[in-house]
Amino acid sequence: MSGNQPVVIKKVKKVIGGGHHGGAWKVAYADFVTAMMAFFLLMWLINTTSPEQKRGIADYFAPASVSRSTQGSDGLLGGTAFQDDGARASGSNRQIDEELSTAENQRTKSGTSINSEAQGGVPSKDALLEAQAKRNAATFASAEASLRQALQDLPDYAELSKNIIIDTNEDGLNIQLVDQEGRAMFSGSSAEPLPRTQHLLSTVAKVIEQLPNQITIAGHTDSAAPPKAGYSNWELSADRANAARRILDKSGIDSDRIFQVSGKGDREPLYPDDPDLPANRRISITLMPAKPVMPSDYELQ
Numbered sequence: 001m002s003g004n005q006p007v008v009i010k011k012v013k014k015v016i017g018g019g020h021h022g023g024a025w026k027v028a029y030a031d032f033v034t035a036m037m038a039f040f041l042l043m044w045l046i047n048t049t050s051p052e053q054k055r056g057i058a059d060y061f062a063p064a065s066v067s068r069s070t071q072g073s074d075g076l077l078g079g080t081a082f083q084d085d086g087a088r089a090s091g092s093n094r095q096i097d098e099e100l101s102t103a104e105n106q107r108t109k110s111g112t113s114i115n116s117e118a119q120g121g122v123p124s125k126d127a128l129l130e131a132q133a134k135r136n137a138a139t140f141a142s143a144e145a146s147l148r149q150a151l152q153d154l155p156d157y158a159e160l161s162k163n164i165i166i167d168t169n170e171d172g173l174n175i176q177l178v179d180q181e182g183r184a185m186f187s188g189s190s191a192e193p194l195p196r197t198q199h200l201l202s203t204v205a206k207v208i209e210q211l212p213n214q215i216t217i218a219g220h221t222d223s224a225a226p227p228k229a230g231y232s233n234w235e236l237s238a239d240r241a242n243a244a245r246r247i248l249d250k251s252g253i254d255s256d257r258i259f260q261v262s263g264k265g266d267r268e269p270l271y272p273d274d275p276d277l278p279a280n281r282r283i284s285i286t287l288m289p290a291k292p293v294m295p296s297d298y299e300l301q
Contacts, residue, residue: 238263
């Protein structure tokens, strides 16, 4: 053999099973068929489930909570570490710092900032009273709206609306059942409430029964003395207030919520310039404002 003769290397390609294209297409086809089966099964399930079941499935896959923190975790350490060194040592709990700073700024702007060292973070008297006043206002506004709606549902509301006055003042939510010319709340000069009075008191009781506030009931008369000898406006107004209390009690109002029942006679007329006006004869039911609840050893500053 000559030393200048070229060396020829022959490569032989071996095909192991599967024919001309090998077996990879079978795996791809199997994946495709499986995916199509899953797709049509999903379409069938969606078509057969009710809207309630769909909402339940969506709620199941929805995240239970989302962390508001933009860095690290939102737990106890908030992305920081105890050690001075380490990957997370230089981080800071930015979310807590920002919330504390915002809360402090709000307290300072509202004039309710207090000495945290002396009070240990306890709010001041003004802050507590202001917060309670806002809660009372919201409670009374909701109760007034509910009461007016309940009265509008009465079949004879057009006439009964002239005998009821609802307003809010410093004493609380005041509900007054007043006499009108030719349409009294009690029978003559007695303490016996008429059927429409009982109906009105029962309607009022259904609304105020849902509230925890204590209740005062006061009876008022006009300046005319009752015809019964030895029976003054003091007795008449007190008996009418007590009659209203019995109806409220029968309608479901807890007796422990009744703070006071009094007869004012003709001393607090609704129209002082006309003490003989029938509207001065009335029953006042007042929901007292709630007071802040504090520990017995708490000292207001």
